[in-house]
Amino acid sequence: MQSPKLLVQGVSKSFCQGRQALEILRSIDLEVATGEFIALIGPSGCGKSTLFNLIAGLEQPDSGLLAIDGDVEHQRTGKAGYMPQQPLLLPWRTIEENVLLGLDVRHVPRQRAREQARELLQRFGLADFAEQYPATLSGGMRQRVALLRTVLFHPHFLLLDEPFGALDALTRLSCQMWLLDLWQQVAASVLFITHDVREAILLADRIYILSARPARVLRVAEVELERPRSAAQLAEAPALRLEQELMALLLKEQTV
């Protein structure tokens, strides 16, 4: 049997805060199969970003097991395309140069990196901006560029931490559809953090719902909507039922 893209088994993590230990994650189990789009929802401050840091190899768990492509032993940094909440484009690099940042880290020759970045920008409708600096772009465009940077660094496994959280509703919807298109074209496995239940339903194959801190997996919900998805599906009965159900679950967890 092929090993899953990501396997998280019984992962726990605590931080020291002053003299007392603060438990963030309690025995998390999670799995992302190859090509799957998984969403992760939880109340704010529940430790979703900590889980991401663990998966991206920026921190190590106290206990439990993390494996990308079934590899438990080696370092996880560089094995996933990690996209933080802010686009974090480098203002001194053009859009094209920002997209190929990950290839610079890998010492890919500039000419080849440039070609790949150009091809990707072309394919996803951003070629016109290739030579511009990030300062001239709108918020939605910057997020798209950041996503392409993530994809070019690691096209097979994307860790997206609330990428569209700061965008207005309309821009967000257009970015979501764009992401779905991208996901299908590059056949990536995606783990997507969000606050937004509707966003999770629109995008994901499966949704993991986390509890308030310390975070446990409360529920795993299958999203049985046909693909390719459209915003209209959110207004149909199955999506609405799921939305109500998940909202109720999350509201109970919201402490404030």
Added chain:
Amino acid sequence: MKLRWLANYGPAFVLALALAAIWEVAAQANLNLAQSLPSPSAVVQAFVLNWVAIYDNTIPTLMETVLGLLIATVLGLLLAIVLDLSFWTRRAIYPWLIISQTIPIVALAPLMLIWFGFTITPKIVVVMLYCFFPIAVATADGLASAEPDLLKLLKSMGASRWQTLWLVRLPGALPSFFSGLRIAATYSVTGAIAGEFVGAEHGLGIYMLTATNSHALPVVFAAIVMTALLSLALFGLVNVMEHLTLPWYHASRADLLPGRQPRH
């Protein structure tokens, strides 16, 4: 473009002209004053009459300044990177950097003369001592101000410490570096003059000193004007270099700078 230039520099120019006019009238009216404070026209006259001598003495001063500034830039950058290497290097070096600036550099100049003789070297060292500090401190601050999330992103890509420095932190510190370099450039000519005051064969500093000793006050002022022009030229050169190196920085900030007139 031309209008903008006029709007930027016109007011200062008009003010200078007005002050010079008042000075001129006062000096013409009162001859006693003219003996201790030469009128602008006398200074201009001295400048023209002594142009060859002033020019001959400007060249060595300029050499000392530029060489000292170059060495200070390299040294300042290296120091900034070393400061930034770890918590401990910063703790060990930073206090000494500050203490080095409490020493009156002018007092060191005679020592330099003893150590290095009547050559160009002691002047270069004095310029360097004046200039490395603003460059080192500004660049170190720039390096320290890198966005933590950006560093996290680079780490997630598996970037090494040097890659992070080269790809993210150094380019991000360049605007700060240029701020430091601008300050250093304005100090640098003063440093060269101070170095020459102690003892030199050529240079604007020693030229001024000789002119003062022979009570040729207009000539002293003419040399001071030349010094100021030199400083302004270096300052301008740094600005031009910054614009060429950081086109993105000015493009993204053009509308944010305070005190700039709206474009309507």
